[in-house]
Amino acid sequence: MSLSGGAGTTIIIRLEIDTKKVTLGQIATAIGDAGGDIVAIDVTRANRQMTVRDMTVNVIDPLQSDLIAKAAGSLPGVRVVNISDQTFLLHLGGKIEMASKIPIRNRDDLSRVYTPGVARVCMAIHEDPSRAHTLTVKRNMAAVVTDGSAVLGLGNIGPLAAMPVMEGKAMLFKQFAGVDAVPICLDTQDTEEIIRTIKAIAPTFGAINLEDISSPRCFEIERRLTEELDIPVFHDDQHGTAVVMLAGLLNALKLVGKRLEECKIVFSGIGAAGIACTKILLAAGAVNIIGVDRFGVLTRGTDYGQESWNWYASNTNPNDETGGLTNVIAGADVFIGVSGPGVLKKHDVQRMAKDAIVFAMANPSPEIDPEEAEDYVRVMATGRSDYPNQINNVLCFPGMFRGVLDCRASRVTEKMKLAAARAIASIVGDEELNEQYIIPSVFNPHVVDRVKEAVIAAAYDSGVARRRRTEITQTDKTDKGDTYLVP
Numbered sequence: 415m416s417l418s419g420g421a422g423t424t425i426i427i428r429l430e431i432d433t434k435k436v437t438l439g440q441i442a443t444a445i446g447d448a449g450g451d452i453v454a455i456d457v458t459r460a461n462r463q464m465t466v467r468d469m470t471v472n473v474i475d476p477l478q479s480d481l482i483a484k485a486a487g488s489l490p491g492v493r494v495v496n497i498s499d500q501t502f503l504l505h506l507g508g509k510i511e512m513a514s515k516i517p518i519r520n521r522d523d524l525s526r527v528y529t530p531g532v533a534r535v536c537m538a539i540h541e542d543p544s545r546a547h548t549l550t551v552k553r554n555m556a557a558v559v560t561d562g563s564a565v566l567g568l569g570n571i572g573p574l575a576a577m578p579v580m581e582g583k584a585m586l587f588k589q590f591a592g593v594d595a596v597p598i599c600l601d602t603q604d605t606e607e608i609i610r611t612i613k614a615i616a617p618t619f620g621a622i623n624l625e626d627i628s629s630p631r632c633f634e635i636e637r638r639l640t641e642e643l644d645i646p647v648f649h650d651d652q653h654g655t656a657v658v659m660l661a662g663l664l665n666a667l668k669l670v671g672k673r674l675e676e677c678k679i680v681f682s683g684i685g686a687a688g689i690a691c692t693k694i695l696l697a698a699g700a701v702n703i704i705g706v707d708r709f710g711v712l713t714r715g716t717d718y719g720q721e722s723w724n725w726y727a728s729n730t731n732p733n734d735e736t737g738g739l740t741n742v743i744a745g746a747d748v749f750i751g752v753s754g755p756g757v758l759k760k761h762d763v764q765r766m767a768k769d770a771i772v773f774a775m776a777n778p779s780p781e782i783d784p785e786e787a788e789d790y791v792r793v794m795a796t797g798r799s800d801y802p803n804q805i806n807n808v809l810c811f812p813g814m815f816r817g818v819l820d821c822r823a824s825r826v827t828e829k830m831k832l833a834a835a836r837a838i839a840s841i842v843g844d845e846e847l848n849e850q851y852i853i854p855s856v857f858n859p860h861v862v863d864r865v866k867e868a869v870i871a872a873a874y875d876s877g878v879a880r881r882r883r884t885e886i887t888q889t890d891k892t893d894k895g896d897t898y899l900v901p
């Protein structure tokens with residue numbers, strides 16, 4: 415599986431060089447022959463016989479770094495000390511930190527932020543627990559919780575290896591919506607233990623974002639937590655993905671002039687994302703959806719030994735099609751991939767209906783490379799940031815959480831998800847809509863505000879908002895909105 419990006423990268427190779435045995439010219443030639451473009455050389459240590467140099471090298475594909483290191487390291491008198499790239503360097507020590515809002519400059523400050531002053535605040539919350547929302551970080555803090563069981567499309571790589579993704583999500587929450595998010599990677603994949611643990615930490619948070627927890631456990635975990643907690647619990651891979659996929663598809667269909675109700679839609683990957691995307695499409699009016707997982711097409715009347723797949727089989731595939739992806743893709747108007755890399759082949763795409771739409775959303779490597787599909791499809795989208803039309807849940811979760819925290823929603827309803835999808839779709843104006851632009855960029859400054867506004871309005875309509883509407887101010891984004899009178 416290739417983890418490479420399309421944009422190239424820069425690597426730094428630290429070499430210990432015996433200057434009596436090899437010249438810099440020989441090293442440069444070896445690196446160049448292996449496909450590297452040297453852009454800088456720095457000496458980090460030198461004596462009469464030995465120098466240590468950092469060679470900064472541009473490469474098209476990060477996987478080339480191994481070839482380059484091997485080429486340099488095989489020269490006599492060269493030892494590769496270390497190899498790193500920009501991506502690894504920016505992960506050094508992690509990507510986020512905790513910061514205080516108020517400096518502690520003297521004993522007076524100390525006595526307010528901590529004991530004895532803090533005691534009065536504790537007792538105020540003890541007397542009225544709803545004050546936790548105004549007097550603690552709960553108001554603006556979300557937990558990003560994973561068990562590491564379905565990390566991107568990398569599979570069950572465990573909680574430690576999941577951490578960089580969860581830190582990344584926390585950065586996105588903060589940068590795009592001002593939400594303070596804490597990555598929490600659990601060392602258990604037991605459903606009951608996950609539920610117990612999240613319930614136990616819930617008092618700290620205003621909302622819970624479940625991330626990269628594999629299906630079918632994710633369904634039970636989310637359902638139980640939603641029932642048992644009084645704060646929103648949102649499984650991003652289900653609902654964030656579904657919201658953004660629907661937004662993209664509504665715009666893509668507008669562009670190609672097809673109606674959702676009349677489209678044949680084929681899904682690859684009937685897991686967390688696939689099931690939630692299917693549910694939102696059915697709610698939006700889709701009729702002919704066919705799901706394919708590793709074993710083939712899900713068909714009515716088959717017992718899959720799993721509630722979520724049995725539900726899927728009875729609610730999709732109205733024409734009882736059978737076989738595998740290659741069979742059912744014929745004549746399909748839309749392909750939605752939330753499975754894994756390379757599942758969709760060029761010959762499959764060629765057999766889709768005219769003006770085909772392909773959303774190959776597996777991360778980091780899509781179901782088909784856009785270059786391979788582009789001649790045969792009208793609209794192509796992936797989950798990645800290095801191609802046009804990025805269908806990624808990052809377009810939803812920052813605004814969704816901003817919204818639920820601001821109106822202090824108790825849960826996320828279907829109405830709120832549909833409202834978020836329509837809000838995202840509406841950002842692309844009719845005059846702007848084209849094959850390369852069906853969905854706004856995550857950097858579009860309107861995305862978070864539109865999603866937030868739509869979510870808040872739908873939360874009040876759904877009766878789940880617990881804050882008076884007039885209390886919600888623009889300043890919530892910077893977390894200075896509430897005033898609180900000393901009891």
Ligand SMILES: NC(=O)C1=CN([C@@H]2O[C@H](COP(=O)(O)OP(=O)(O)OC[C@H]3O[C@@H](n4cnc5c(N)ncnc54)[C@H](O)[C@@H]3O)[C@@H](O)[C@H]2O)C=CC1
Binds near residue numbers: 628778
């Ligand atoms: N672009 C986006 O915003 C998002 C993309 N995704 C991607 O979707 C994929 C699935 O994620 P989840 O649903 O959370 O995982 P999951 O583990 O809940 O479900 C994955 C499903 O895909 C199936 N699958 C895997 N390889 C397959 C193959 N070769 N052919 C057919 N089915 C296959 C599995 O059997 C499973 O049912 C991942 O690659 C993930 O990165 C997930 C969430 C958001």
Ligand SMILES: CC(=O)C(=O)O
Binds near residue numbers: 566626777797806
């Ligand atoms: C984007 C995302 O959440 C995923 O690929 O799992």
Ligand SMILES: [Mg+2]
Binds near residue numbers: 566625626650651
């Ligand atoms: Mg995810």
